Amino acid sequence: MTQPLIDTILEEAIAWIESDKQVVLATLVQTWGSSPFQIGSKMIIDEKGNFLGSVSGGCVETSVITEGVELIKNKNSFKKIDFKVSDENAWSVGLACGGEMTVFIEQIN
Amino acid sequence: MKIEILKEIIKKKSSNEQFAVLTNLSNGSSEIYKTGIPLSNNFINYKNDIENYYNLKKSGLINNTEILIQNYIKPIEVIIIGAVHITQYLIKFLKDLNFDVTVVDPREYFTTKQKFQNVKIINKWPEEFFKNIQTNSNTALITLSHDPKIDEPALKYALKKKFFYIGALGSKKTHDNRCKRLKDEGFNDKEIDSIHGPIGIKLGGKSASEIALSIVAQLVSETNKYKNF
Known part of the structure; x- marks a missing residue:
């Protein structure tokens, strides 16, 4: 379907910021092979590692959360992360489906 | 992303408008695009591709570039x-x-x-x-x-x-x-x-x-x- 599932993640991001959290927005920007989610799928992460939403249905979430927390800690504004099955870490982040994906994370400020 | 842009996206979504969000992954800048809204310097070089993706309501990275377009379409x-x-x-x-x-x-x-x-x-x-x-x-x-x-x-x-x-x-x-x-x-x-x-x-x-x-x-x-x- 070209219309996305109802998506209130951006509204949640605003609510988090208004309650004084630092927020990183993660967006799925590219997939190859059998990645399950559609481009534009989103997740938000705060400085403590709390998260909402999803970019992959569970495969790379843990890694994206860690990167999000790091981004806030290091005061960086954005980062592009490639997940590949051939990567040594692929099994640890669970990309066993053989897909590849790129996730863009950015601070909201 | 700037919080002002995020708020604008939410506003446009709730009024069921068709629009797109452009992000330049090489410098992190984002802006809202609609037919008739001029593009900033971050995106002007990709004008034709952006219009093409927008008209096809296609989302993703524009061919071999660092430009991401996310289309928001009117619900059915x-x-x-x-x-x-x-x-x-x-x-x-x-x-x-x-x-x-x-x-x-x-x-x-x-x-x-x-x-x-x-x-x-x-x-x-x-x-x-x-x-x-x-x-x-x-x-x-x-x-x-x-x-x-x-x-x-x-x-x-x-x-x-x-x-x-x-x-x-x-x-x-x-x-x-x-x-x-x-x-x-x-x-x-x-x-x-x-x-x-x-x-x-x-x-x-x-x-x-x-x-x-x-x-x-x-x-x-x-x-x-x-x-x-």
């Missing part, structure tokens, strides 16, 4: 005739799937606030309702009142306007009789066959929630086949 409008028990479940499913829902039923006592919250309810006869709204082929019609007086004027309107999905509740016998009446009114076989009746895919369920699920499954399947959004 679903008109439900009949505020019956199935309707209550159907609304829940449809909202989770980002359809825009309007329920039409002239019987006010069927549409109490208790049963129908946060949904557009119109207490009018379908003929009257359709006089005052704009529809197009991206509209879907689901008739559930089970009363020909209420359902059939809506079906006739949807057939004439070529809605992409038309479904009518009723047993095979009820539907056969309905088809005969439509034929007598001058609709041809092709038009009549475009009505999904009895509505829904076969799940074998009889409860209101199961019927709602079978209807929504059929609607989603037809929506995915229909590519002109």
